[in-house]
Amino acid sequence: MRTKFEMAALSPNPAMQDLKLTFQLSTLVFPAQQTDDHKTLFLSNIDQSLNFNVQILYFFSPNPDFPPDTVVTRLKLAVEKVLVPYDFMAGRLKWNHHSARLDLHCNAAGAGFMAASSTFSLDEIGDLVCPNPGFRQLVVQTLNNLEDEDQPLCVFQVTSFKCGGFAIGVSLNHILLDGLAGRMFLENLASQAFEDKPLAIIPCHNRRLLAARSPPLISFPHPELLKPQFPVLGRPVSGSEKELDFKVFKISSSDVNFLKAMVAKQAAADNATAVKITSFNVMAALIWRCRALSLCDVEGNKDRVFTMCYAVDLRSRLNPPLPPEYCGNAILPAYASAKCRDIEKWPLLKLVEMISEGIERLSDEYVKSAIDWLEINKGIPYGDCVLTSWLRLGLNEVVFPWGKSLYCCHVVNNLERLCWMFPYVDGVNILIQRPAEEMERFQFHLLNLIVA
Known part of the structure; x- marks a missing residue:
C-alpha cells in the first residue's frame, strides 16, 4: 500500500458566506459604436441545449498602478468596446414559436456591469481555492431593476477589497460561448482594457457551420x-x-x-x-x-x-x-x-x-x-x-x-x-x-x- 499521498479536501469557510458587499454601481452598458440592432443570430442545436449561466471569477493582488476605481473605469470601457465585435452578447434570447427554437436578437439591449466593495481583505477571505458559495456575491447574474425577459445574458462585476486587491466576476449564459470561445472572448476583453491594443483574436460568428443536415440523419444511438x-x-x-x-x-x-x-x-x-x-x-x-x-x-x-x-x-x-x-x-x-x-x-x-x-x-x-x-x-x-x-x-x-x-x-x-x-x-x-x-x-x- 502507498502510504505517502498529498490529496487535500477543501470545504467552504462558514465565516466567509457573507462577504459584506456594498454596491456602488449597477447598470447596463452598450456597444461603443452603432451595431445592427435588427440582426438575429442563428443558434445551433448544441447552443440551444445549454441554457444556463456559467460564472468565472478572477482574483487580483493589489496593484498601485491600477487601484480598483481605475480598474472599474477601464473594464467598463473595455466591455463597451468589445460589445461591438461581440454584439450578440448585448442581445436577448427570444422564443420563436414558428420554428420552436430560441433566437438570439442582437438588439443592443446591453450587458450588465456592477461595481462593489467588501469590508474584508483577500487575506481574511483565506484560501481562494475553497469552494465558497459566498463567492456568488462576486458574480451577480441579474440586475434588480429589470424584468426577467429584459435581463442581460452577461454581467461583469468588479469588487474591491480593503487591502487594495480586487475580483472580476463574469457571468455568461452558456448559450453564448463554450470554454474555448470564452477564453478567446476574455482575451479580447483584456486587450480592449489596454489603451492601444487591437483585438487579440477575430471571432468567427457563423454558427450555421454546426446546423443540422436537411433532412436530418441519425446514424448512431445517442x-x-x-x-x-x-x-x-x-x-x-x-x-x-x-x-x-x-x-x-x-x-x-x-x-x-x-x-x-x-x-x-x-x-x-x-x-x-x-x-x-x-x-x-x-x-x-x-x-x-x-x-x-x-x-x-x-x-x-x-x-x-x-x-x-x-x-x-x-x-x-x-x-x-x-x-x-x-x-x-x-x-x-x-x-x-x-x-x-x-x-x-x-x-x-x-x-x-x-x-x-x-x-x-x-x-x-x-x-x-x-x-x-x-x-x-x-x-x-x-x-x-x-x-x-x-x-x-x-x-x-x-x-x-x-x-x-x-x-x-x-x-x-x-x-x-x-x-x-x-x-x-x-x-x-x-x-x-x-x-x-x-x-x-x-x-x-x-x-x-x-x-x-
Missing part, C-alpha cells in the same frame, strides 16, 4: 442525449433543490503521476499498448468510479447503470474542421457507461480505456448524427455525472493591463450532476457538489484509490 418527457428548450436549466455539499479535492502532480503509472503498469501486463493514458483520461476515470460507487453506497443498487459524460471540443474533429476561432458552442458530451458492480471490480485501466473510447467515438459522422438527433428530439445532454475540464483552457493565462490573476476559478452552483476539473500550481483540482452523505462516500473511495 445515450448521452435525453429526450425529456416535457419540452425543455427555451427554458433555463434549473438547479437542484437538495442541500448540497461543495468540496475541492486537490490532487497533487505526484498523485496524478502515481495513478498514471499504476494504469501504465496494468496496460503493460495486458499488452494494451493503444490505451491513451493522459492526465485527463485517468482523472475522468477516477471521478467516474468514485461518483458511481458513492451513489451505489447510498442507493444500495450495484446493478444500477452509471453514465459518465464529459465535454469534448469538436473544432478539429469535423471534416472540414471548424475555424479555431469559432465563436459559439462547439462541444458535445462523450460518454462511458457501465453497471456499478462492474465499475467497482474492473481495474482502473479498463475505465481509462472506456473514457478514451468515448472521446474517439466523436467522429465527423457521429457529431453530425448527434446534431441531427437534437434537431428531431429537441433534447439535452444528460449523464449521471457531467465533467467539464478547464485543464487546457488557460483562463488563468489571460493578461489584463493590471497583470495576470492571482487565482481564477469557477463559482459553485446547484447543478448537482456537474463537476469540474481545473489546474493548480502543482496538480489538478476537482470540484464536486453532492448531497452530504454521498460526498462523504466519494471522499472515501477517492482516498482508497490514491493510497491503494
